[in-house]
Each structure stands twice: as C-alpha cells, then as structure tokens.
Amino acid sequence: MKQLGSVLALGLVLAVGGCGRTADSTPDAAGAAAAPAGPTATPATPADPPAAAAATGTARLDGYGPVSLDSSLDQVRAAWKEPLQGEVPDDYCHSLRPQGAQAEDVVFMIEGRRLVRYDVHNDRIVAPGGGKVGMSLGELQTLYPDRGDVTPHKYDEKGHNLRVRPASEGGALINFEIDGNGTVTDWRVGLPPQVDYVEGCL
Structure with missing residues (x-):
C-alpha cells in the first residue's frame, strides 16, 4: 500500500508539472504567433499617407508639380506631358x-504666353507653407505669422484676403480668399501683378 501511495503521489507531481509547462508555453506560443501580426498589420496603415504627401508636395512657391512659374507656354506643355484644356490664341490672359x-485641382494662368499664376479651389491640395481650403483666417495667421497681410475682399463685405508676401524680392505671393464666415474658399500662387487679378482671366 505504501508503494502504491508513492506511485500515485509521483504521478500527481508529474501531471501537475506537465500542466505547469503547458500553461507556461501557451502564452509564449501565442505571443510568438501574435508578434508577427503586429508588424504585418502596421504596413497597411501607411498606405494612405503617400497620396497626401504627394498632394502636399505638388504646390510650390515657384510652380506646381512639374511646371515652373515664368515658364513659356511651350515649356509648360512639355513639362506637363498630358494635354491641357484651353486655348492661348494671343498674349492676353488665358486659363x-x-x-x-486633376481637372478640378488646378487652373494655370497664362499671360504673355508665360505661366504667371495657378489657382486651387479644393482642399486636396496644400499651399506652400501649409494653408488650404477650409481653414480659418486664424489658422492661416498662425502658419504665416510674419508675411501675411489681411486685405478686404472685393465682392464680400464680410470677407477678406490673406496676402502672403514673398520671402525674397521678386518672388511669388500666395493669396488666400476668405469668405464672410471666415473660411478659406480658394487660394492662388503667382507673380505680381497677375496674382492680384481678382477675376482671374476674363
């Protein structure tokens, strides 16, 4: 009987020990199995930012995408590579x-057969310095604290423009149009005097 008790006691110790090892190894196995899931799931998240980053880098003070301000009409067409809608029959202002x-993203202003300005009317494109359609005047003034001048809106009594002066002489300006509710409706980058044409090309 004493021998049988010892055998049963030994069996119980082995069984408990076995359970202990199984319980310890399960979290490790689960952890090891779960660990790859984190890194695999993470790359899926940055799938959207590249598009936003591309849109952010599209607008520049010296041009838009592959085209540069003050380029000739032929240079603009060659750099853009794809057809542009609109005719430029003379040296006057044309769009x-x-x-x-990209048809709704940007409008190029050509005058004297040169690119003098571009206009943006949606919130997909970010202006140089971070401003965009939908922002408030206060947000813009935070982004452009030193060079932004508030001027009256020509057609909206309660509206304004924030005209961002160039950092260097002869550089391009940014003009944000702000409606009576204090919201940016569109903006443009261009060379003076064309950047200040309120009506664009008539």
Whole structure:
C-alpha cells in the first residue's frame, strides 16, 4: 500500500508539472504567433499617407508639380506631358486646366504666353507653407505669422484676403480668399501683378 501511495503521489507531481509547462508555453506560443501580426498589420496603415504627401508636395512657391512659374507656354506643355484644356490664341490672359483626374485641382494662368499664376479651389491640395481650403483666417495667421497681410475682399463685405508676401524680392505671393464666415474658399500662387487679378482671366 505504501508503494502504491508513492506511485500515485509521483504521478500527481508529474501531471501537475506537465500542466505547469503547458500553461507556461501557451502564452509564449501565442505571443510568438501574435508578434508577427503586429508588424504585418502596421504596413497597411501607411498606405494612405503617400497620396497626401504627394498632394502636399505638388504646390510650390515657384510652380506646381512639374511646371515652373515664368515658364513659356511651350515649356509648360512639355513639362506637363498630358494635354491641357484651353486655348492661348494671343498674349492676353488665358486659363489652362489639366485633363482627367486633376481637372478640378488646378487652373494655370497664362499671360504673355508665360505661366504667371495657378489657382486651387479644393482642399486636396496644400499651399506652400501649409494653408488650404477650409481653414480659418486664424489658422492661416498662425502658419504665416510674419508675411501675411489681411486685405478686404472685393465682392464680400464680410470677407477678406490673406496676402502672403514673398520671402525674397521678386518672388511669388500666395493669396488666400476668405469668405464672410471666415473660411478659406480658394487660394492662388503667382507673380505680381497677375496674382492680384481678382477675376482671374476674363
């Protein structure tokens, strides 16, 4: 009987010990299995930012995308590569738009057969310095604290413009149009005097 008790006691110790090892190894196994899931799931998150980053880098003080301010009409067409909508029959002010997906993103102003300005009317494109459609005047003034001048809006008594002066002589300006509710409705980057044409190309 004493021998049988010892055998049963030993069996119980082994069984408990076995359970202990199984319980300890399960979290490790689960942790090891779960660990790859974190890194695998993470790359999926940065899938959207590249598009936003591309949009952010599109607008510059010296141009837009592949085109540069003060380029000739031929240089603009060659740099853009795809067809632009609009005709430029003379040296007066004319507008050109991209075709396809970017048709609503930007309007190029051509005068004297040179690119003198571009206009943006949506919140997909970020202006140089961080401003965009939908922001408030206060947000803009935070982004452009030193060079932003508030001027009256020509057609909206309660509206304003924030005209951001160039950092260096002869550089391009940014003009944000702000409605009576204090919200940016559109903005433009261009060379003077064309950047101040309120009506654009008539």
